[in-house]
Structure formats: structure tokens, C-alpha cells
Amino acid sequence: MSITSVDVDHDNLTMTLIADFDAPIDQVWELWSDPRKLERWWGPPGYPATVEKHDLTPGGEKLRGMWRVTAVDPPSSLEFIDAFADSEWAPIADMPTHTVRVELSEREGGTRMEMRSTFESPEDMEILVKMGMVEGLRGAAAQMDPLLA
């Protein structure tokens, strides 16, 4: 297990996760910055997030789920607003969003990753998590397809 702690704050609608990896900070940063790597872990197995446009600069975007990058300082921090885009890659304006802040630091020869996810309201959180679960469920279903064919 590489997760060191998960702290769920129900009052402030935040989740803080700390994970430690035995890998250099640059390699961990690449998991976030390289779209080919990102799409291999962000979505569940069988449902790779399709990363068509990925630009880790403020104002940069990753579409469907779309990231609006608000701050970036390679290789140690990244902050973005996770949003949704429609099938034409246009942002869905009233779709709930949440803010993700990632901090990487060198620690005992490895890398510590601290990720904080913040939501605007309980309703937004519910809708987003349900969308996230749906992605996961679709992934599970997609993996089953070849077995059932």
C-alpha cells in the first residue's frame, strides 16, 4: 500500500490523501503531466480517461473531464478545477466542479504526494461522485464485454 493517510472532513467537504512512493519526484510528476501516463491511472481500468488536450499551464485544459489549471509549479505543485465537457468538448457550464490541489515533495528518498479535493456544496459533491462512480461502473462493464462475447 502506498496510501499513508486519508482524511475525510465532512464539515468542510474536503478529502485529503497522502501517499508515499519509492520513486523520484520527477517520475511522480510525470504521472500528472504526461497525458499518456495520466490516462492510464485517472480513469478506472478499461475506462482510460481520453486525454486529447493536456497542457499544464495556467489556463490549460484537459477535456472531458476537463481540467482548468489554476496554478502549476513543476514538479512540486498543481491546482486545477475538475469540470465536465460535453461530447463536442464544450464545457458544461452548470455542471458541478471541484478543486484539486496536488503537492509533491521529496521525502526519505522517495516522493510524498498530498492531494486535497474540495467541493462547493454537498449536492455538487454527490452529483460528481455519482458521475465518477458511473465512469467506474462503465469501465467494469467494458472489461466484462470481451469475456461475454
Place this chain on the structure above:
Amino acid sequence: MVVDELADGTVDELFHALADPTRRDILRRCAAGEPSVSRLAQAYPMSFAAVQKHVAVLERAGLITKTRHGREQLVRTDGDAVVRARRALDELETIWRGRVDRMSSLLGKGAARQGKTSTKGRSG
């Protein structure tokens, strides 16, 4: 919501239900209170029948329930807000645990540190 509990048809219905802005708005209103279908209908520039249809889609997806109260049909989300928020955060934790596992695999064998794993929840 547990992954295993949901059949494919339910997943499609859930996704379909959440993909529409009016339905998401109805969901928010129902999470905040327990409006009647007629009160909901007044909130949107569409016919009563159209709003009723949206409510029916949400109901089929299991996102809301309707109860009759006199002459009115009241619409509400399942469970109370605190319980639902807690459940959503738990599900989010599950999503992230999966992500970190995949990150570890990508970093290569041995990248995942052996160590104490603690989970603490805080609630108020």
C-alpha cells in the same frame, strides 16, 4: 451505492439521468428540500408534463422518490443530507484508492512503500 449492486441497465439510466442540466437542478432542489412536482414545474420555463417527465427519469434511476401528500406529489432524494454526503465522500475515497494503486503500478514494482496505513474520518 456499491458497484456490484448495479446492473448495466441501471448504470445507463443513472448516467442518462445525470447528463441533463434540468434534472441536475431538480436533484439539487430536492436535496435542499422536499418540493412538490407542481412547485418544481413553476421553477422552469417548460410545461408541467415536461417537468413530470424529468422527475420520472430521476425516479427510474433511483435518485429520487415520490410520495403522495394529500393532493400533492412530493419529491425527495433518498436518505438525509448528512448520510448522503458521508456516503459520497466514502465513494470518493474508494475512487482515489484505486487511482493511487494504479499510480504505484505505473511507477514500477517496489514503488509502493510498505508501511503503516491509517484511515481517519472526521465528522461533526
